[in-house]
Amino acid sequence: MTDKKRIDIREVINQGLLAGLVALSLSVIGFISLLGEREMIAGIFTMGHVFLFAAPVGIASVLAEKIKHENTGKVLGFGFLIGVITALPLIVLIILATSFDIRQFLVNVSPELIHLLTFGQNLVVGSIMLVVITGILSLLAAGLRLLPEIWRRPITSGLAWTLLFGTFSEILLSRVRAFFGRGVAKLVFSGKALNPITALLILIIAAAIAYWNVTKRSKSEQKEVEVSPEKQQKSQRIRVVVGIISLLILPLLLGTYLSEVMNNVGIYVLMGLGLNIVVGFAGLLDLGYVAFFAIGAYVMGILTSEGHLGLGFTFWTALPFSVLASTLFGILLGIPVLRMRGDYLAIVTLGFGEIIRILALSDMLKQFIGGAQGVLQIPKPSIFGYDLTKPEALYYIILIGVLIAAFVSWRLRDSRLGRQWMALREDETVAEAMGINLVNTKLLAFATGAAFSGLAGAIFASKLTSIFPHSFNLIVSINVLSLIIVGGIGSLPGVVVGALILVGLPELLREFAEHRLLMYGALLIVMMLAKPEGFWPSETIKRELHAHKEFEAGSSD
Amino acid sequence: MLKRSFIIVGLLVIASMALAACGGPTFECEDPIGCVTYGADEPIRIASALVISGPNTDLGTDSQYGVEIAIDFKGEIMGHAIELQAEDDGCSAEGGQSAGQKIVSDPTIVAVVGTSCSGAGVPMSEVVSEAGYAMVSPSNTSPALTDPESAWNPGYLRTAHNDKVQGKAMADFAYNVLGVTSAAAIHDGDPYTEGLAAVFAASFEELGGTIVEFTAVNKGDTDMRPVLSAVAAAGPPELLYYPVFTAEGGFLTKQAKEVSGLEGTVLSAADGMISDAAIEAVGEAGEGMYFSGPDLSFSGGLYEDFIAKYEEKYGAKPISVFHAHAFDAANMIFACIEEVAMQDGDSIHIGRQALRTCLYATSGFEGITGELTCNEYGDCADPKISVSQLNGGAYERIWP
Amino acid sequence: MLRRLQDINVLDLVLWVFRAVIIIVVVWGTIATIIENPYPAVTWTETIIAGIAQGSLYALIAIGYTLVYGVLFMINFAHGEFFMSGIMTATIFLAQPMGESGFLDTYPFISILLITVVTVLVSVGIALLTERVAYRPLRKAPRLVPLITAIGASFFWQNFIRGLYGSEVKPFPQMAIMAGKVSIAGFPILKSHIVVIVATILMLIGLYVFVMKTKTGKSIRAVAENKDVAALMGIDVDRAVSTTFALGSAMAGIAGILYAFVFRQVHFYMGFIPGIKAFTAAVLGGIGSIPGAALGGLFLGMFESVGPGLFLEGLGIPAPHQLKDVIAFTMLVLILIFRPQGILGERLAEEKA
Incomplete structure (x- = not known):
């Protein structure tokens, strides 16, 4: 003792x-x-x-x-x-x-x-x-x-909500100001911080709700509620409709800055969906994914710029060329790496990404694509003569892009090709023995991934109105890879969750200023330790992971 | 469950506060692009958008320190404290755009000191100008930013030297004062260094000199010997100009002394390397080197006070040069706020167009970097570029 | 069009064209350079020696990559930060104060010893901490997961060190015994370059002996071969993995010291790019192979140093040195097309990678 x-x-x-x-x-x-x-x-x-x-x-x-x-x-x-x-x-x-x-x-x-x-x-x-x-x-x-749960939960929940509101008070402040005017904002906040009275109110309200939840749950726990399949289907349909409507009106609620954040998230979702096909579906580790993003952006920039480099296309006429160019590059860069596996593939693709960036930066190609000075004066997209300059308007372009990419990914995943990709991911040799054409399957994965990335790049270029080689460095590839793994590899909703966490959250936590990257690093480690399979793992991967564990219990690799 | 409680908590808080909403403005704003109003105890808010993360951190942090010291020195304007909202431009176009959108979504911000990098400045200038704000950059040097044919926007000004001015001045100094006829230039792919090196090379050739080698390294390179050897083999030039930042500049300077053939070559750099950190980085190898840039001793006592404050506040000597430009940029904004702000009881109103007009009309403003006078496209730096030489571990102005 | 690619011979053809184009450009550029002869002999020697020195640094860092890869099959992205953190700490707390007081030149060997001890301790400490916190719990997770935590650790340590010591460039004092050049066979060579090259060779020999001859080395090799069997044989796997990390990061720490001797300034960001380059070198040499990593590092250093002048100068390309990474990566692709398992990689390529 x-x-x-x-x-x-x-x-x-x-x-x-x-x-x-x-x-x-x-x-x-x-x-x-x-x-x-x-x-x-x-x-x-x-x-x-x-x-x-x-x-x-x-x-x-x-x-x-x-x-x-x-x-x-x-x-x-x-x-x-x-x-x-x-x-x-x-x-x-x-x-x-x-x-x-x-x-x-x-x-x-x-x-x-x-x-x-x-x-x-x-x-x-x-x-x-x-x-x-x-x-x-x-x-x-x-x-x-x-303390017994009935007291503990309200207290922790009250404190947690207060801290949460306090952390994001800057964002809240801007929203409260936009909807209720400066007078209310001044009442609720002192400077950027929560007013003590507001904080107390939040604490009490959150605690009360938690209390109510706890008591209600302890009552309802006895009667297990059976939901009929029809009812489930119906509620799912309602959820989809609500989701679509809220996606459509989101910019109105969010205002300029948060729409901008959502746009950045959207561009990364687009890239993530593409990389998800390459890495998540086909299992080809690509660390140079930014190359296709850069190509999409540069093609858009050069074709539409109003400066001396430009060729006078509009956003809409240039868009197909952007996507086409990056798709072609996806195939072109895919060919030399067809025989490489795993980490060899990773480093070669990383090299391709760097090669594209350095070429964009180089004095050699300066007269064509601007070198270090980049491509300026890229017009924003316009619809029926209306320029989409505000982030709130651009949001819809990005949303459409994301929805198309998500739809294509979703359909591909369940197609014959999608199954071939997954076979490839599991074991290349076996896949080949099963009669899967490795060359076609791999190249199609690279091409599709590159196309999405090119689309993202094209939108990125016209959103920024100027592009510089420095925007296309290795960190972008790393970010995209991290977000699909944090979200749950191979999972489509996972891409969105990952992008929200790794792109959206750091934007909202700008207070951390120079420590943002430190927090980002710590966040990656903590999240992976807490959820190695990702925040929204795909059903197949989850099942496979468990099967794998049972089958090979103890085997390390 | 979580979602529901979130919504309920949010709604209740907002509702309870909405009840308390009252009062309305009595002041009528006549400014064409709007006014900013600060109530009785509200601080005047300015933003900075400088690079404070990633590999270029020292550049932006240093400028931000400059702004913070300007705020400390100023204390308050018309009874209102000054508050800084520090943002990160990430030294990239996308970072500049996000920071810009964040700033313009806050109607209580009156003006911006930023950006650090020209690449971030281009989209930010557009965002900020469109929203009616004004920005003064302490370290954008790209000619495009104040070129109305290219990326200029009506809310954009800068206290940094346009590459066109500085590159030309350096060429002039090299050819006419030092009397060298052959030179080489190295840049590192940064828009700032590339622009400056290119203007220098063009001006030098225009004056009648020869550029034996115009070449480049990459940011993050450490081994500069191959490129320096190539420069030596191409000439060797009488003068080597590399307008880069401290890290690459330190490598170039130290290694230039060790490469055969460059023993007799005069080394020179630009304001990206005028800082105590750069003096330490180049060490002995930098003795006798020339630097183009602003003359910081010009302002006399003010700069000494500034440095004393800097060391006290941040525990280190200045880590870059643009703190001086940032300090001037912030003070230019303060001066104009004082000029255009309208007192209304305890509150003040600042017209945004009036502020812009005032900033553009800045003339003969005494700053650390010289006498600032803005032209119609927002180039405010003192056109007098000086050249300093590193003597005994300190910069010494030798020209003009 | 895609259907035609189904024919594997077409693919081979495309690959051959790819190889041929690279080789033709390289040969053409080299011949053009030789004909034009822009450089005197001293330039070539200087460039080559610089390349070897740079390559030695890459080799030392690459060995850490390869060792860790050998036992855990993970890409330790944070390895570059182990390289950086040790020498940053030693510079701030030892080298700079000692340089100012003159101790560095009065007792150069004691100074070097002290700096080495501190650097290695810090590098190894940070590596072990990272392994314990960020990698060990994930040893059974899918392979990409530890890659992400490694990336996270890289960002974390970089910015942690920046927060500790500040973001500016830190000068590393010049040591009198390493200043200047000596003449070898009529060619002037920097003393610091000689130090780097000799130290690297000694380190490589020492490492080889350690891994091959000692008991600990054997246990590392056993774990690299098969963790489960090794565990059954009574080898403490965790311990062997920790030892590997310690070994790799000690090499990286020493690479950091040599870096400081040659380049005489350090910075919180100095580890990131060498880290990537070392990863490239490890793959080039055949990941998992120690001599491969050394050779890969050397090749990479040489390509970067000599490549631009040799291949591109003659073609009249402006600013060829800007394109040195393009050359390095293109050569990597070329070599991997010929040998998909890297120069010396044999064992691992097929079954594990």
Whole structure:
């Protein structure tokens, strides 16, 4: 018994130090102090505080869950201890920063950071405050686990919603201002942050709803509701109709900036659908997918530009050429890699992507495609003489593109060709033995993928009205690949989910400014750890994955 | 379940707040493209759109620091504090467009300092101008941006030097002052460096000199010896001009000293390498090197105050040069806000067209980078390009 | 049109045309360059030595890629960041202060030793942490999943280091013992280049001995061969994988030091491009093969360095050095068309890749 307890204490210390290191790291890289300028609830706390306390609170909560069946005092005590230990590395940092000039090494250990960590007090008082506050917060987090669900859920849900609204308050502010005017906006928000009263309201309302949900669920749990297939079908149809209508009126609700974000998401969805065919369906790992995007964009740019490079086409007359050109390149670049597999394919396609970008940038081709100075003065698309300049209008062009691509993907997936692709993905040798023509199947995958990407590129060029080679670097390929895997490889809705998470979310979290890529990296890791099969895995893959596991239990590869 | 509670929470919050909506404007805005109004305790909001992520971070961060210091120095305008909304232009066209759309979706922003990169400036200038805002870029140098035939838009100004001015000045200095007759130029594929190198080469040849090699490296390259060897073999030139940024510039400078044949070649670069970080990066190898760009000692005490503040606030010496241009850009905007803002009780109103007109009419404005006077297409930089030489680890103005 | 492609011979024909075009351009360019003879001999030697030095760096980084690939079959995209993080830390905390105080030139060997220790510790620490957090839990997941976490780790570490030390270029002080050139066979060669080349050769020999002769090396090879059987034989797979990561990242860390000696400035972004290049080199040499990675690195360095001058200068193409990556990747495609498993890749190509 005593033995077990001692191990627990050690575990607590380890976990506390872990939390402390996370908080320390976030502090020294300037993350906390940057977000410390962004108030979440005006006058009460900032986003910096949220991230500072996130690690101890989270870890205390997880640990409390593990030991909550033991006695209450122990849970609370350990929670408090974690908080206290977390504060120790931070106090070391505070002492170091106030007594030495460690800023010549670590540029972000600024006076603002120390100010934030010590709550504006002096060294001693500030450190004590830090210990006490982290301790109490962790204690509360641990204590929350002890409450019965009927209390715990409303509290967590209320806090979560408040934090969520606080995080996205900038976006909310712009929407509230657009719909209700500046007067209301000023009442609800103080500056960019939530007003304390608003925050309290959100907390109470969210908690009340959660409470209501919990009580209702506990009642309804007894009677398992059987839904008839007809009813299911009907409700699905209703959902589709509602979905289409909301897609159509979305820009009106979102306003300029969010429509712009949706447009960027849409362009990535378009590319993701294409890459999904190449990687998800046919299993050909392509890291140079941006090449076709670039070709689509450059063909559109050169054909329509009103500058000295342009040929005077309109968006609509140039569009088929863009798509055709990238499709042709898809086949052309597909031929040399037909015999390559796996990672060899990956690096060669990566090379193709880089080759296309460098050629676009080069002095060699400058007189034709603009070199480093890019192609300027590309007109926006117009319909019946009406220029689609606003993001809200462009949204519909992108939406149509996405719907077409999604429809084509969907039909292809269930076609003969789609099944050939999947056979190819599973095992090339077997597929060939089954009589599948590898050359045709692979080239068709490359061509279809390239066509979608070309379409995306064409829209991208006319959306931006200017294109530069730097827009077509490796990061784009990496982003597209990440989004289809995060969404769930081979899954069509997964592409949309992935794009929303990896393209949309970073746009909304612009507060993170220079730390956006750091967050992006962390997000990729966390999401993959949490959901290795993706957020919306395709049915086939899910089934295959499980079958695979049963069949080859323990085999590693 | 989650969705439903989201909708309900949202609706309830909005509804409860909508009840409290009251009051209406008494002021009539007569500006053709609208006004911005700031109430009693509302800060005046300006935005920045600079590159603060990715490999070019130091360029944009440095400029953003310039804006922040300008705000600190200014304190407040007509009793209103100044607040900065910092956005990232990503140094790319798509980044510039997104940042632009974000800014123009916020009606409380009055003007923008940005962008860092010309590539981001092109779409942003369009978005911002169309929405009636004004932007002043601290570091766009592409001639296209202020060329009405090309990418110019009516809300666009800049305090950075147009490549046409700087490239020509450098050629003039090289040919007429240093007396060199053969030169080579290297760029790194960035629109800024490519434009500057091209203008330099053309102007130098126009003056009667020969360009023995006009070549390029890639951003991110480290081993410059092959390209430098090729330059040496082609001439070797008397002068080598590489208007690139600190990273590539550091490699080029250090390795140029080690390549056979370039021992006697004079090295020169542009304002992308005028910074303390660049002095450190070139080290000993950079002694005696020439730099075209603004003359920062021109403003006397102001710049020293600025540097002191910079070091205190950010714990480092300036990491690039365009903080000075950004500081001037922000101050130009402040001066015009002061000029056109109309006091109305506790609130102020700023006409957007009036602000634009005022910015375009800027003349003889004393900034760190010189005396700023805007032309009709928004080129505001002091036309006097100076050339400095690196002597004993410090820039020293030697021309004009 | 597509139906005609069904005939496999047509495909072969197309591939032959592809190869022929590349080879003709290369040969034509080379002959044109030789006839035109734009460079004196010293230019060629300098370019070649620079290519070998650059190639050595690629080789050292590529070995880490290949080792990890050998045991886990995953593309460790974050490897370039292991290369960067060690030397960045050592530069900030050791090299710069020591350079200012003069310690660096008074006690050069102690300094190098200290810098090496710190660099390797940091690189290895970050590699092990990444492996533990981002890769190990996903060892049984589909193959693309760890690729994505590796990409995530790459972004994360890059920006983490940027946050720690700032975004500007950090100069690495010049060491007196490495300044200047020595004359070998009448050709002046930079001392730092010699250091890089010699160090790389020593490291390669050391690694080879380690992997082939020691018990730990054997366990790594066993795990690379078959994890399950290795586990049955009583080999601790996790430990072997960690050792592999430590080994690879130590090589990358040392590559970082050599990089700093030659180029004398470091930056948070310095790992990304060499990382991609090293990946290319590993594939070029045949991924999974240690000598292959070394050879691939060397080839790649040479293509980048000598290629533009040799193949393109004679064709009158403006700014040929801008196109060095085009050359490098085109040669990669060419080599892989001839040998789809890379120069020395044998074992893995068919069954695993």
